[in-house]
């Protein structure tokens with residue numbers, strides 16, 4: 547068997563059925579992503595960007611085609627196996643952070659670890675290390691409403707990486723931020739690739755955000771094309 551790149555999509559197709567209607571946002575898509583690289587995905591609204599991210603993140607399964615990530619045949623995992631794989635291998639970062647409002651920054655970051663076998667003091671150490679990494683150890687006790695948007699997104703990134711997944715997927719992570727906060731978030735994502743070997747797939751509408759990635763691909767009607775470097 548040949549050695550696949552970290553993310554390997556071949557003939558990837560995703561259809562949704564609504565009554566007698568079928569929508570196919572992704573059709574016969576090929577994509578290779580090397581480990582420890584940062585890929586930006588652009589494309590018009592409805593072109594299938596989130597659909598592709600959800601397949602790569604193991605939130606949804608393809609209708610047809612091959613999808614292998616880090617040597618795991620993700621397309622063929624059962625629902626339960628996929629959930630387990632995702633918990634160990636993927637961190638998801640959203641445009642609107644999705645922090646739990648009644649929990650502190652510390653407790654939000656701790657959430658993914660509650661499913662692990664770590665005890666309380668091991669969890670505490672790991673959460674504080676991770677908050678340190680995103681530059682927010684002094685905000686551990688703050689609730690989301692007591693943080694700026696940029697800080698909320700850094701807490702969300704800490705939550706995404708606390709269980710040490712190899713893959714991070716981000717859907718417009720800077721879409722709701724001013725330029726300065728967006729730059730901080732992009733610097734943080736680049737650092738995670740450079741110093742921690744993470745692989746990142748990021749959807750963005752912002753060419754400046756895409757410029758932070760190693761490579762940009764454009765999705766158009768379910769097809770991918772390489773973008774000229776801005």
Ligand SMILES: Nc1ncnc2c1ncn2[C@@H]1O[C@H](COP(=O)(O)OP(=O)(O)OP(=O)(O)O)[C@@H](O)[C@H]1O
Pocket residue numbers: 562563564569571589590591592593594595596597598
């Ligand atoms: N769960 C679903 N059921 C049915 N159709 C869906 C579902 N999810 C997405 N679609 C359809 O698939 C197409 C692609 O949607 P997707 O969310 O991937 O687009 P997108 O590129 O992320 O757009 P945007 O930039 O607006 O976020 C759209 O036509 C959408 O209506």
Ligand SMILES: [Mg+2]
Pocket residue numbers: 595596597717
């Ligand atoms: Mg989307």
